[in-house]
Amino acid sequence: xxxxxxxxxxxxxxxxxxxxxxxxxxxxxxxxxxxxxxxxxxxxxxxxxxxxxxxxxxxxxxxxxxxxxxxxxxxxxxxxxxxxxxxxxxxxxxxxxxxxxxxxxxxxxxxxxxxxxxxxxxxxxxxxxxxxxxxxxxxxxxxxxxxxxxxxxxxxxxxxxxxxxxxxxxxxxxxxxxxxxxxxxxxxxxxxxxxxxxxxxxxxxxxxxxxxxxxxxxxxxxxxxxxxxxxxxxxxxxxxxxxxxxxxxxxxxxxxxxxxxxxxxxxxxxxxxxxxxxxxxxxxxxxxxxxxxxxxxxxxxxxxxxxxxxxxxxxxxxxxxxxxxxxxxxxxxxxxxxxxxxxxxxxxxxxxxx
Amino acid sequence: xxxxxxxxxxxxxxxxxxxxxxxxxxxxxxxxxxxxxxxxxxxxxxxxxxxxxxxxxxxxxxxxxxxxxxxxxxxxxxxxxxxxxxxxxxxxxxxxxxxxxxxxxxxxxxxxxxxxxxxxxxxxxxxxxxxxxxxxxxxxxxxxxxxxxxxxxxxxxxxxxxxxxxxxxxxxxxxxxxxxxxxxxxxxxxxxxxxxxxxxxxxxxxxxxxxxxxxxxxxxxxxxxxxxxxxxxxxxxxxxxxxxxxxxxxxxxxxxxxxxxxxxxxxxxxxxxxxxxxxxxxxxxxxxxxxxxxxxxxxxxxxxxxxxxxxxxxxxxxxxxxxxxxxxxxxxxxxxxxxxxxxxxxxxxxxxxx
Numbered sequence: 083x084x085x086x087x088x089x090x091x092x093x094x095x096x097x098x099x100x101x102x103x104x105x106x107x108x109x110x111x112x113x114x115x116x117x118x119x120x121x122x123x124x125x126x127x128x129x130x131x132x133x134x135x136x137x138x139x140x141x142x143x144x145x146x147x148x149x150x151x152x153x154x155x156x157x158x159x160x161x162x163x164x165x166x167x168x169x170x171x172x173x174x175x176x177x178x179x180x181x182x183x184x185x186x187x188x189x190x191x192x193x194x195x196x197x198x199x200x201x202x203x204x205x206x207x208x209x210x211x212x213x214x215x216x217x218x219x220x221x222x223x224x225x226x227x228x229x230x231x232x233x234x235x236x237x238x239x240x241x242x243x244x245x246x247x248x249x250x251x252x253x254x255x256x257x258x259x260x261x262x263x264x265x266x267x268x269x270x271x272x273x274x275x276x277x278x279x280x281x282x283x284x285x286x287x288x289x290x291x292x293x294x295x296x297x298x299x300x301x302x303x304x305x306x307x308x309x310x311x312x313x314x315x316x317x318x319x320x321x322x323x324x325x326x327x328x329x330x331x332x333x334x335x336x337x338x339x340x341x342x343x344x345x346x347x348x349x350x351x352x353x354x355x356x357x358x359x360x361x362x363x364x365x366x367x368x369x370x371x372x373x374x375x376x377x378x379x380x381x382x383x384x385x386x387x388x389x390x391x392x393x394x395x396x397x398x399x400x401x402x403x404x405x406x407x408x409x410x411x412x413x414x415x416x417x418x419x420x421x422x423x424x425x426x427x428x429x430x431x432x433x434x435x436x
Numbered sequence: 437x438x439x440x441x442x443x444x445x446x447x448x449x450x451x452x453x454x455x456x457x458x459x460x461x462x463x464x465x466x467x468x469x470x471x472x473x474x475x476x477x478x479x480x481x482x483x484x485x486x487x488x489x490x491x492x493x494x495x496x497x498x499x500x501x502x503x504x505x506x507x508x509x510x511x512x513x514x515x516x517x518x519x520x521x522x523x524x525x526x527x528x529x530x531x532x533x534x535x536x537x538x539x540x541x542x543x544x545x546x547x548x549x550x551x552x553x554x555x556x557x558x559x560x561x562x563x564x565x566x567x568x569x570x571x572x573x574x575x576x577x578x579x580x581x582x583x584x585x586x587x588x589x590x591x592x593x594x595x596x597x598x599x600x601x602x603x604x605x606x607x608x609x610x611x612x613x614x615x616x617x618x619x620x621x622x623x624x625x626x627x628x629x630x631x632x633x634x635x636x637x638x639x640x641x642x643x644x645x646x647x648x649x650x651x652x653x654x655x656x657x658x659x660x661x662x663x664x665x666x667x668x669x670x671x672x673x674x675x676x677x678x679x680x681x682x683x684x685x686x687x688x689x690x691x692x693x694x695x696x697x698x699x700x701x702x703x704x705x706x707x708x709x710x711x712x713x714x715x716x717x718x719x720x721x722x723x724x725x726x727x728x729x730x731x732x733x734x735x736x737x738x739x740x741x742x743x744x745x746x747x748x749x750x751x752x753x754x755x756x757x758x759x760x761x762x763x764x765x766x767x768x769x770x771x772x773x774x775x776x777x778x779x780x781x782x783x784x785x786x787x788x789x790x
Contacts, residue, residue, distance in 0.1 A: 234754070236590050236699045238592035238684075238697035240594070240647045240686065240688070244622070255616075258612065258615075258616040259616055261612075261616075262609075262612040262613055262615075262616030266691075267690070267691030267692060267736075267739070268598070268691050268692045268739060268740070268768075269739065269740050270737075270739055270740035270741060271736070271737070271740075272736075273736040274736050274737070286730040286732075287730070287734045287736060287737070288734075288736050291689065291690055291691055291735075291736065292690060292734050292735050292736045293594045293688055293690060293695055293734060293735060294734055295695070295697070295732055295733075295734070295747070295748055295762040296727055296730075296732060296748075300727065300728040303708075303750055303751070304708065304725070304727060304748060304749060304750030305750055305753075306727065313753065326752075326754035326755065327754065328699055328752050328753070328754065328755075328758070328760055330592075330697040330748065330760060330762065332594065332695075332697065332762075334594070334647055334688050334689075335645065335688075335689050336621070336645055336646060336647060337620075337621030337622050337645055338621060338622045341647055341649070341686075343592035343649070343684040343686065343697075345590045345682055345699075354657075354658065371658070373650055373654065373658060373660065374654040376640040376641070376650075378640075378649050378650060379649075380641045380642075380646050380647060380648055380649070381645070381646050381647060382621075382625070382626075382627040382628050382641060382642050382645065382646045383624075383625070383628070383641070385621070385622060385623065385624055386622070386623050386624035386625075387624060393649070394649055394650075394658060394684065395658060396657055396658030396659055397657070398680075398682050399659075399667065399682070400588070400680035400681065400682065401680065401682075404682070406682055406684060408649040408684065408686075414622075
């Protein structure tokens, strides 16, 4: 490793999150030497622009990591599970966006605004980035935890269909083209009849003119896998193994930006004024909270931006230790590519300038 | 009052909820004598069909209640506030769907499945029907309260735009016609630019491809009036003046049927199996809960039906006294016209058959 700056590989460069990552690499202060773009053999050979230079996409294989210092994995779980450890075995630091390693005790789960130190201790050479819903939530809640001491989170999500990938966006757009301009939506079953049996959709019900209270796979006892993930990831990131967390994950007909209604109970009494001060100055957070004049975050305001936006902050009327708030974060930016880039940049800072 | 069956007046017969009420009166077992249809002078003279008979709509005036035993008020708050007491002063029992009297100590707030007895004690001659979000919530939660003893509710709503009246539905349909089939929704501000400044919308932000965490008016300390209403109405209906209730009300791009994510904490430990038994047999409730096979309620399944549908029932992993669930109810049926009709039918049963 004799480069003056560490070399980088982007694995999954041709995907949705890969595309956002190439934008980010072109926009952020450039800390990287060589940048390799990597994809499945099927997409290899394409040329993409990163940092202003047209770059050929290489096929994922055993040798591609030989001279790579840091590799960003923006690929499905099973691809990360197979290729991440292989890259790490060559000395490459792997920053993984998949769920493959998030709950591995030997893999830190990192949100740079909250637990940046955790990225330095990586026994397997792998650092994991949390699920997109966890990410938007934890940046705001973690800042409040540092002052008030978090004890319980009760979260209901309003998740964008892009959380289910390109297929999710295609399903919403296809369904909307069938129902927009019609009188559908007030009679039993008419939306379901109009959009068909959902064979082409990753959702278990129509998502246009509807909400779908199920995200991920069946985790048992009535829970979905994404609800369990929020609980386990919040506990790990905040290093609060007994934190009480209850999540209900619901898809809504929004293209990008996850929203969450959050009831957060703390050890100590919380004042809204102090919570406002904390959120207004917390890294990665925008406070947008004056509902009387229409100032609260919505996905249409937040999409395409980096921070977590927080509004509707109020003290629970029946519990002076609890705050309620509404949080929005772009699931494709901070919720995925941006957090991976931030982790990688913190790793890059460890490399000696030669 | 010498009729063999009590006479009825439907005030607001030409409105959205009035239309649903005329359907219900034609479908339910007929307990009524004469039925008068009443509207503002502007809509009077129109002819509507109720119980198979074409009926001319009369203008609301002082004399119209003279021979009316029961009057259903399906009109805005200010119309109920003015005309409800006038009708009651003539001996007419008023069943009011507006917010004008819901929190009046001398007006019972009634959900026939939960507190039917309350309708009989009406010092002002007025019985109020709760807000639509409260109604869907309370039918399910009230059944569980009877067995487990409710202590706290934390509710996040997914409210249909018809909760904001015809203007709400028109805003969603108009906005959808602008954004469907486009690539909008992934870039900052593009939905907001496409739908304009919202001047023609009752919502403070675009509602197509968006969610809007604000319903009603500014109730102070960051709360919206609908959030306060859910708290006060649940306490009154369940006769639990110190019940802890926290609500976050959010509009979603759904035409009809309100959904709610509910975290309910009880005095006693709750078992999901027993909760299932209670909900499966509770009046006005449909249990639809097998998420592994896609069985959970969504608005597209529930719209146009009478019951409150409940699914995603699970015991909180960190609190054996708490249940989480997802509830859907058609805000135009049980959420408005149906509950008023049910109250009126219970009042009709008080009249002697001569």
